[in-house]
Amino acid sequence: MDTKKRTPFFRIPAVQTLIASLLCILLGLIVGYIALLLINPTGAWGAITSIVKNFWNYPNLNQQLRYLGNTLVKTAPLLMCSLSVLFAYKVGLFNIGAAGQYVAGAGAALYCALSLHLPWYVCMIAAAVAGALLGCISGLLKAYRNVNEVISCIMLNWIGLYTVNSILSSVKDPTSPYTLGLANTNPGAIMPSLGINKLFTNNRYTTLAIPLAILIAVLVWLVLSKTRLGYELKATGMNKNAAKYAGMREKYNIILTMGIAGALAGLGAAMFYLSGYEQWSVTQSSVPAMGFNGIAAAFLGGLHPIGTIFSSFFIQQITDGGGYVDMTMYSSDISDFISSLIIYLCGFVLFFRQFMNSRLNRRDELKLKGGDR
Amino acid sequence: MENQYAIEMLNITKRFPGIIANDNITLQLRKGEIHALLGENGAGKSTLMSVLFGLYQPEEGTIKKDGKVVSIKNPNDATALGIGMVHQHFKLVECFTVLDNIILGVEPTKGGFLQKDEARKKVLALSERYGLQIDPDAKIEDITVGMQQRTEILKMLYRDNEILIFDEPTAVLTPQEIDELMQIMRNLAAEGKSILFISHKLAEIMAVADRCSVLRKGKYIGTVDTKDTTVEALSAMMVGRDVNFHVEKADKTPGDVVLKVEGMTVASKVHKNNAVKNVSFEVRAGEIVCIAGIDGNGQTETVYGLTGLEPLVSGKITLCGKDITRAPIRERSLTGMSHIPEDRHKHGLVLDYTLEDNIVLQRYFEPEFTRHGLLQRKNIRAYAERLIEDYDIRSGQGPVTTARSMSGGNQQKAIVAREIDKAPQLLVAVQPTRGLDVGAIENIHKQIVAQRDAGKAVLLVSLEMDEVMDVSDRILVMYEGEIVGELDPKATTAEEMGLYMAGAKRKEM
Ligand SMILES: Nc1ncnc2c1ncn2[C@@H]1O[C@H](COP(=O)(O)OP(=O)(O)OP(=O)(O)O)[C@@H](O)[C@H]1O
Ligand SMILES: [Mg+2]
Numbered sequence: 001m002d003t004k005k006r007t008p009f010f011r012i013p014a015v016q017t018l019i020a021s022l023l024c025i026l027l028g029l030i031v032g033y034i035a036l037l038l039i040n041p042t043g044a045w046g047a048i049t050s051i052v053k054n055f056w057n058y059p060n061l062n063q064q065l066r067y068l069g070n071t072l073v074k075t076a077p078l079l080m081c082s083l084s085v086l087f088a089y090k091v092g093l094f095n096i097g098a099a100g101q102y103v104a105g106a107g108a109a110l111y112c113a114l115s116l117h118l119p120w121y122v123c124m125i126a127a128a129v130a131g132a133l134l135g136c137i138s139g140l141l142k143a144y145r146n147v148n149e150v151i152s153c154i155m156l157n158w159i160g161l162y163t164v165n166s167i168l169s170s171v172k173d174p175t176s177p178y179t180l181g182l183a184n185t186n187p188g189a190i191m192p193s194l195g196i197n198k199l200f201t202n203n204r205y206t207t208l209a210i211p212l213a214i215l216i217a218v219l220v221w222l223v224l225s226k227t228r229l230g231y232e233l234k235a236t237g238m239n240k241n242a243a244k245y246a247g248m249r250e251k252y253n254i255i256l257t258m259g260i261a262g263a264l265a266g267l268g269a270a271m272f273y274l275s276g277y278e279q280w281s282v283t284q285s286s287v288p289a290m291g292f293n294g295i296a297a298a299f300l301g302g303l304h305p306i307g308t309i310f311s312s313f314f315i316q317q318i319t320d321g322g323g324y325v326d327m328t329m330y331s332s333d334i335s336d337f338i339s340s341l342i343i344y345l346c347g348f349v350l351f352f353r354q355f356m357n358s359r360l361n362r363r364d365e366l367k368l369k370g371g372d373r
Numbered sequence: 374m375e376n377q378y379a380i381e382m383l384n385i386t387k388r389f390p391g392i393i394a395n396d397n398i399t400l401q402l403r404k405g406e407i408h409a410l411l412g413e414n415g416a417g418k419s420t421l422m423s424v425l426f427g428l429y430q431p432e433e434g435t436i437k438k439d440g441k442v443v444s445i446k447n448p449n450d451a452t453a454l455g456i457g458m459v460h461q462h463f464k465l466v467e468c469f470t471v472l473d474n475i476i477l478g479v480e481p482t483k484g485g486f487l488q489k490d491e492a493r494k495k496v497l498a499l500s501e502r503y504g505l506q507i508d509p510d511a512k513i514e515d516i517t518v519g520m521q522q523r524t525e526i527l528k529m530l531y532r533d534n535e536i537l538i539f540d541e542p543t544a545v546l547t548p549q550e551i552d553e554l555m556q557i558m559r560n561l562a563a564e565g566k567s568i569l570f571i572s573h574k575l576a577e578i579m580a581v582a583d584r585c586s587v588l589r590k591g592k593y594i595g596t597v598d599t600k601d602t603t604v605e606a607l608s609a610m611m612v613g614r615d616v617n618f619h620v621e622k623a624d625k626t627p628g629d630v631v632l633k634v635e636g637m638t639v640a641s642k643v644h645k646n647n648a649v650k651n652v653s654f655e656v657r658a659g660e661i662v663c664i665a666g667i668d669g670n671g672q673t674e675t676v677y678g679l680t681g682l683e684p685l686v687s688g689k690i691t692l693c694g695k696d697i698t699r700a701p702i703r704e705r706s707l708t709g710m711s712h713i714p715e716d717r718h719k720h721g722l723v724l725d726y727t728l729e730d731n732i733v734l735q736r737y738f739e740p741e742f743t744r745h746g747l748l749q750r751k752n753i754r755a756y757a758e759r760l761i762e763d764y765d766i767r768s769g770q771g772p773v774t775t776a777r778s779m780s781g782g783n784q785q786k787a788i789v790a791r792e793i794d795k796a797p798q799l800l801v802a803v804q805p806t807r808g809l810d811v812g813a814i815e816n817i818h819k820q821i822v823a824q825r826d827a828g829k830a831v832l833l834v835s836l837e838m839d840e841v842m843d844v845s846d847r848i849l850v851m852y853e854g855e856i857v858g859e860l861d862p863k864a865t866t867a868e869e870m871g872l873y874m875a876g877a878k879r880k881e882m
Binding site for chain 1: 430680682701702703704705706712714719720721722723724725726730734735737738743746747748
């Protein structure tokens with residue numbers, strides 16, 4: 001039998017993932033549409049199209065580009081969060097704490113910027129370190145006390161949120177619950193644009209963060225697939241007894257993984273808050289959705305770093321697109337409702353892949369029974 | 374005439390990527406017989422049984438039960454037809470109790486509530502009847518492999534199966550447990566149950582089976598009555614050549630001390646006492662020292678202590694003149710220790726890695742395989758290809774096969790190849806031939822002797838009497854965590870060794 005036979009097109013993992021992801025998106029949109037129909041049939045089609053169109057809702061190119069820029073500003077941190085989730089997942093850990101590590105990163109970046117008046121790159125490093133520290137706590141607990149990382153991460157999410165709220169209260173704008181604006185307090189803490197804003201009709205929030213996030217995605221891919229570190233970490237994730245047997249420091253590897261994952265999420269927060277797009281509200285009582293959406297983006301991207309670049313963009317696209325739904329026909333929460341519905345269905349990628357494989361198997365079986373040998 | 378076959382598998386073909394695991398195989402199981410299935414590692418035995426149990430769908434062929442064609446799409450169908458299977462690698466839920474594992478999937482319920490008392494009664498009755506001793510409330514992770522296996526058997530009996538498949542049940546058992554299992558199988562057959570039995574141990578097949586079918590490289594070779602055949606004939610039929618059962622070994626005077634263990638004490642994971650108590654011994658260059666004993670007398674923990682998987686309570690270990698008592702595992706490995714572990718799935722392999730990635734598991738960090746932090750894929754591939762060739766590791770797709778999809782024996786060969794090829798000063802081999810076919814055993818024994826002849830030290834831990842007697846230069850017998858005797862294989866008998874192993878005799882050391 002020919003051992004070098006090419007894998008059939010539909011059996012290539014990348015193709016399968018892509019198809020499965022697209023199926024999920026389609027399913028999400030259909031279910032979203034049905035929900036809109038049930039609430040108010042007349043506006044449903046308009047609502048679903050404006051969610052998908054997002055920046056295309058604007059009539060002229062300049063405006064479209066400007067608003068595309070806004071979406072990209074938020075895509076960068078989302079991509080970082082999904083890389084954080086993905087990195088841990090490849091090492092067999094479920095980093096639901098990306099949300100908390102993101103919060104820690106935001107706190108560190110803004111504190112360094114607004115209170116210590118440090119330049120942007122120092123703020124970024126601080127954010128990465130803060131995220132990493134939070135991640136390491138979960139890693140330490142897992143490695144030495146076998147505490148499930150999901151539990152410790154969820155608790156740390158809240159601990160992180162309230163700690164950051166109280167720390168950032170010191171740099172709060174006296175007249176609002178938000179932190180001081182970067183542009184007035186410390187312009188040096190805003191990430192440089194490097195001319196990227198020119199591409200987006202001078203959208204001043206589009207900065208270095210966007211290409212940097214993509215670059216980091218490629219780096220994560222390289223580390224996981226081509227390096228000794230990736231080999232060790234994945235081995236630890238798949239079988240920690242074998243890793244120990246082979247002389248890898250399996251405890252250290254678990255902590256390191258959570259540290260790296262935390263640093264990625266923390267960096268993501270710096271990319272967002274150091275763009276000046278939004279300030280931190282010190283009275284917020286829920287963990288920002290960014291980290292949780294990162295989980296969906298990671299799965300929708302087929303758990304591949306390059307795939308997550310696209311999935312992150314898509315998820316941010318519909319999240320923002322939700323803002324264009326006609327509020328005279330639907331309540332103001334509808335945008336969140338529909339986009340979370342779609343995001344939720346994005347988690348079904350693995351399921352679709354399995355389904356596809358079993359269909360292919362059955363088809364092959366039938367073919368063989370048909371007697372063409 | 375009444376149909377005499379309980380199960381007929383007719384012209385079964387099952388393909389995997391790159392390999393035809395079963396090529397037009399026909400197997401007929403008579404009612405009430407014990408039918409052995411014999412074949413080299415990777416011959417397709419487990420695959421054929423998995424087809425019968427509904428885990429794989431064959432591309433071609435039909436299965437008949439009591440003369441009627443049946444369709445077995447999944448294990449539930451198999452269970453409904455009264456077919457049960459004990460897998461080569463057990464499938465038990467580690468954190469569940471024995472009882473929970475037995476009733477899993479067929480829990481008796483009343484109004485949605487579990488009725489465990491009933492189940493317990495039935496399980497205890499079965500265990501009594503067939504002499505399958507178990508503790509229904511012990512967790513799987515805490516019990517011995519022997520008891521895990523009895524749990525698997527009870528699982529089949531609890532479901533009132535009449536066709537019983539045993540996939541290499543004896544590979545993980547002690548000789549005593551094997552005798553018990555043979556008796557149990559005979560009892561089951563006498564009650565009219567039909568048994569399919571896979572084993573690489575020809576003596577077992579001769580002792581317990583009525584007939585034996587042989588597979589080679591996915592093809593059916595033939596079926597013989599065991600009373601009309603011999604061990605030699607069977608092995609020739611299976612390997613396609615004559616197998617030398619005796620290990621050729623020239624005399625050799627051992628050289629310098631390579632491993633020195635002084636007063637080693639290791640704690641036990643299961644009970645409060647120490648598993649290894651104040652043990653001292655030496656292994657010299659150019660000698661094979663074997664630790665013999667009944668399973669559970671501290672051999673496992675001795676190896677854990679030596680290799681660094683468990684810390685010592687007290688004692689000192691010197692390897693090649695270097696104190697490695699507290700050294701991390703990597704340092705021990707770099708000082709010259711290789712370790713073929715007892716449990717290939719727990720320690721030996723990363724099952725979801727490819728074969729080539731598993732082959733460099735102990736060496737991936739060496740300059741040949743990693744440069745500037747980057748894996749040197751080309752070198753890894755070339756190295757893996759060489760070992761696959763030298764050690765005859767068979768798989769569907771060569772270096773890129775996932776270890777999980779390889780046959781049990783070939784997984785073992787991959788580990789042995791990796792550890793021997795590391796060119797160690799000391800080779801610690803625990804049950805190195807577990808699950809291997811007779812041809813492969815011959816090869817591995819040759820390799821171990823070659824290590825010794827090249828002046829390396831070998832510490833062999835084995836439960837097989839034959840292996841102990843044939844391969845070793847010196848035997849240390851362990852009993853209850855202590856070394857109770859040192860024997861010369863040329864001057865002792867299996868009977869004498871048995872006395873030491875049972876604790877009936879001990880030498881002042
Ligand atoms: N799930 C699978 N995917 C791909 N290949 C497989 C799979 N299962 C088995 N194979 C291949 O099919 C062949 C037969 O394997 P099988 O496990 O049936 O061997 P075996 O006779 O049981 O050997 P052993 O004595 O070593 O257990 C092997 O070459 C193996 O690599
Ligand atoms: Mg097998």
